[in-house]
Amino acid sequence: MDLSREEMDRFIENNLLNFSINGSGWHNLIRNMLEEFCLAGWNLNEKVSGKEKFGGLRCYSTSTDEELNIEIRKIVDKYSALSGKTCEICGEEAKGRYVDGWEATLCFKHYSESIYFIEIRNNDIEINDKIIGNLNDINKAETDNSFRGIRIYFSGQEKYYGFHCRQPNYYLLLRSIALHLFSEEDQKYIKSLFENLNDCEVCGHKSLSESHCLRCFNDPWKNSFLEDYESKSQYIKHCQMDLFIDEDDNEKVFQHDRSFEKLPDHKILFNDNELREYEKDMYD
Template sequence: MKQELINAFIERNLKNFEVNSTGWNELIRQMLFEFAVGGWNIEKDIFGKEKYGELRCYTYSEDKELNTIVKNITQKYAALSMETCEICGSEGKKRSVNSWETTLCLSHYLTQKPVIEIDEELNVRSNSKTLLNINDIVKADIEYDLQKLCLYTEEPAYGTEGISFSWQEPNYYLLLKTIPLQVFSPDMQNPVSALFENLEHCEICGHKAVHQRSCLRCHQEPWTESQVFIEDYGEKTNYIKACQMDSFIDEDDYEKYFKYDRSFEKSHDHQILFGHHDLKEYEKLLF
C-alpha cells in the first residue's frame, strides 16, 4: 500500500475523533496507521472520542480475523491514552477535575484545578479571578459536614445561585475561618466556630488540623490502639511512618496541589520518622 494513501487515510480520519485537545493526535495517528497496515479497508472511515479520560474507538469488522486485529489495536491505544496528557501529549494519568475524569500531566492538572486565594484586602480569588470580598458577604450557606460552602454578596432571591467552594480546594478552611460568623445561619454558627476551637495537631503531617478523628489536611486517621491498627502496623510508630511515606511519595499529587494551602498552622517540633532507606524499602513493596 502506498504511503501517500495511508497518510491521506490518517489525516482524513483524524478529524473524526471527538477529543478535548490535541495531545492525543499522535496516538490517534499511530492507531490509524496500524489499522491501515493491519488490513483495514482505508476507504471506510473510523470514528472515536474521549470518554472518562480514555480514547474510545468502537470500530468493528465482520471478518473475524480482522476484528481480532482491530480489537487488539483499540485496546492498546485506549491503554496508552490513559498515560498521555490530552492537552500536550506528555506523560499523564487519569485525574478528576470538576467531577470530570480526564487524563493530564501534572502541569496541566494543576492549571485546571481551582485554588482559593485571599489577599490583604480580603478579596477572594480563584485562578487569578476576583470572585468577591469578604466584607461584602451577606449570607453563607454551608453543608452539615462543613465540606461545601456557598456565599452570597446580596440577599438571594428564589433560584439565585451563590459562589460555591469545596473542601477539595486549597485554602478552603482558611476561607471558612475568615468569614464572619454572623453571616451563617444560627444553627451552623456553633459547628463552624467549634471546628477551629477544637482542632488538634496531627502527628502524621504536623498540622493542627485533626477534627473528629480525621485530619482535615492530610485526611489520615490518628493512631488508636484498635485491633485493626495493631494487626496491620504493630505499633504507632510504624503507622505514622507509613502514612508519612505515602504523603511523600504523593502518588495522587495531592501534596503538590495543596503545596500553598495556609488553612492550618504547622507544629515546629513535628517529626519525620522515615529515612532514605525506609523510603526505598517501602517503594519496593508498593511498586
C-alpha cells in the same frame, strides 16, 4: 496489499475527526493507532471512531474479519493504555486525575489549571489571582454537601460563589468569614470543627478533625487498622511516605495552603532506605 503513504494519510486524517476527545493531546497517539490499523489490514473504506471515557481512549470499531479483530483489539488496548499516561490537552506525560468529579488524564500543568486556588489578601478574596469580593461585603454564607463546601453571597449581587474543601486555602476562607453570616446550625458546626482540631502526625499540621485530616485527608489512627498495620507508628510512617511520594500531586497543589498551623515538633518517621523499599514495593 499495497497501500500508498497518501492513502494511509488520508485515511488517518479523515478518521481522526471521528474521535470525540477534549483536546488535541492524543492526536498523535490516535494517528499512530490508525496507522497500525492500516498495516494490520483494515479496509480503508470502513470508518473508525472512538471517544474518551473515564480519562482513557476508547475505540469499539470492528471489522467482519474475526482474525483481524483480534489484532485490532490488541492495537486498541495498547493505545488505550498509552492514553492513560498522555495529557489529553498537550500530549505531555500525565496521570489520571479527578476534575470536578470527572476523570481526566492531564499533566500537572493542565491539572493545576483546572483547580481554583483561593487566596485572601487585605480581606479581598481572590480566585486564581483575581479578586471576586471583600470579606466585609459578604452578607450571607451557607454550607453545602455535608459541610464539604460553602456558598457565599456578596451584598448587591444575585449570584453566589461556591467553594469546596479540595481547593487550597478553603479552610482559611472558612475561618475568615464572620460566623454570624452562617445559619445557627452551621455556626455550631464550624465553631466546634476549628475548636476541636488535633495534631496530625502524618502531615504535621493542627488539622485533624474527628473523621479525617483536613489538610492531608488521611484518617486518624483507629485500633481496627491493626488488621493492616503492626502499630500506629507503622501506619503513620506509611501515610508519611505516601505523602512524600505524592502520587496524586495533592501535596504539590496544597504547598501554599495556609489554612492550618504547622506543628513545630513534627517528626518524620521514615528514613531513606525505608522510602526506597516502599517505592520498590509500590511500583512492582
